[in-house]
Amino acid sequence: DQQVKQNSPSLSVQEGRISILNCDYTNSMFDYFLWYKKYPAEGPTFLISISSIKDKNEDGRFTVFLNKSAKHLSLHIVPSQPGDSAVYFCAASGGNTPLVFGKGTRLSVIA
């Protein structure tokens, strides 16, 4: 049973446009959510996070939105750049429990 779902395995976006990556979760005990970015042959790197007490967190071109009632979060990247092309993983946790990761979405930003 997948507790964290990223239903789009891939996404293509034109350079300069907005990229929206979606993530759904099932466990209502999750209270902390993170996005990681992974380039080939490298480990994932932390991108942005959000606590369940917030519904939005912004860091430069990256914004994460959390809709607790829908158990849904999304990552917005605007404007998208070719260097953003990578696999993006959504992750969730309740307290100090290990992170539960989604399967990832491969973003391709086309110049």
Add this chain to the structure above:
Amino acid sequence: GAGVSQSPSNKVTEKGKDVELRCDPISGHTALYWYRQSLGQGLEFLIYFQGNSAPDKSGLPSDRFSAERTGGSVSTLTIQRTQQEDSAVYLCASSRVASSGTYNEQFFGPGTRLTVL
């Protein structure tokens, strides 16, 4: 400062052999995690060490898998009698754990790509 390091970066082994994968976490990080990523799959949690507490082994797929963390620092993941389905990238991560209980960001190593022939 130095990040999480893993060795070897690549390992090719024959079915039935044992392998050991090593992880050096960031100095001062009390929590250490092992994950694996099989082809086309997400990150699968394997095991979690937190300070001197008993490790959370709930993600280990079989008793062929085990892990140790010596002196609260370096960790070794051992896979006995490897099978072809064990082929994957094995990732290690570490994090600080805030006293408030707020979850801390995990820093990942580059991974070890294991291929079982």
